[in-house]
Amino acid sequence: MAEINPFEMAQRQLDMCGEILGLEPDVLAALREPKREIHVSLPVRMDDGTIRTFKGFRVQYNDARGPTKGGIRFHPDETIDTVRALAAWMTWKCSLMDIPLGGGKGGIICNTKEMSQGELERLSRAYVDNIWKYIGPDMDVPAPDVYTNPQTMAWMMDEYSKISGKNQFGVITGKPLNLGGSAGRGDATARGALYCIREAAKTQGLDLSKATAAVQGYGNAGYYIARLLRSELGCNVCAVSDSKGGICCMGGLDPDAVCTHKAETTSVIEYPDTECMTNEDLLEMDVDILCPSALENVVTAENAPRIKAKIVAELANGPTTPEADEILHEKGVHILPDFLCNAGGVTVSYFEMVQNFYMNYWTEEEVYEQLDKKMTAAYYAVYETSKEYNINMRQAAYVIAVKRVVEAMRARGWI
């Protein structure tokens, strides 16, 4: 699994799109590499008085359509190639959603589970101290991602504001509500996926009130999708997992009760009256909807033939390799590709930027309504394009997104 390089994967997906669109080689070459990369080493004082130096990255992939946008991940296995791939996917994501932003991503190699709040705060501030020149509301706007949260964003916004000598809420999104955050940002990724799944069920003839679902990952994306699938669509969520393993109960789980259990014990595993299972087994369960909501490269050529779900809703970024894509497409699985399915997060981030600029805040209902419109439009655009070109859903999403970026680059005279 580890040998799959996510950036090579992202480039292969783009090459495939280039072939479908008949893009000239020089245009494709301009799209295949990030515009700018920042590599930083961050010495941070730990609670025991020692200094530890962390490595961090920020990749600004393409800003033809607007300032670059994308989350910051804190992960022990972070690599520059993962961040490059994620920054590329952010470019396609913002373009597909037709929001006026480019794509970027950041990452710091660290294990948040072994760090205190003080250490995390010092690390977050050190990161901003090192990249502040290259970020800003009209340049590059970070956001939360794997193992970062509104508190992390608050520290980073505060550090940037201190350096600028004025409040700069617009430098980062996913902030706490009392610091310029948007209503509805917390569960926006999952809610966007929910709207996509709702529409996909219509085109695929699936009765959601009788549908079963399995969710891999129980962070911001996984927990909320489990909760919303049950509460808003009436699905039976019968399996969930986190990095320590999975639990299954065919009669259905209560996602909130599982969340409380995880908060008390650090994991979903050993939740009462459930069977335990591995993350690998969960992916192969006989359910209608599978939601990979953790990390990249989990559905591969090896396990794809055994995937039984009718709809695979990718809340994670990059969970399916190109080989697995083909296998699933041939099996007739309806994939909701990552940069469509999980675009709710960045879409509400964009709404947050708009609210920060205008200093005028929307209600949760207004956010949901606007998000629903954007997600539903994007789903049908991808669905219709896949029919028109006779290509799979991911290729269709690429066709729409890449076309728009190329148009912007041409109009600016870059290519």
Ligand code: GLU
């Ligand atoms: N990290 C999220 C993503 O991968 C959100 C990015 C953002 O809000 O800028 O889409």
